[in-house]
Amino acid sequence: MKRIIAIVRPEKLEPLKDALFSADVGGMTISQVNGCGNQHGWKEYYRGTEVLLNMVPKVKFEIVANDAEVDGIVEVILGAAQTGEVGDGKIFISPVEEVVRIRTGERGEDAI
Secondary structure: OEEEEEEEOHHHHHHHHHHHHHOOOOOOEEEEEEEOOOOOOEEEEEOOEEEEEOOEEEEEEEEEEOHHHHHHHHHHHHHHHOOOOOOOEEEEEEEOOOOEOOOOOOEHHHHO
């Protein structure tokens, strides 16, 4: 099992969510987050003083999937979230040791 974390532009929330549901992704967690990377934020002026705002709003999708589904999910994310511009975001993939469904006590891939 793998955990896929995708950090994307806020305007890609609905298109990516719809694309993941269309690809039969069973579940996901979505969070509003702030971060910085190559985009480096922007400058604004507050009372005549220049202020660098380097925390850019983003949306974080978290998905746990079977190993065989990971490449397909990554392709769906790329297709829905990619604009080709700086600030499109990142996808992180890491192993998941165990999953337990609280309601039933199921473990492993059955709990996804």
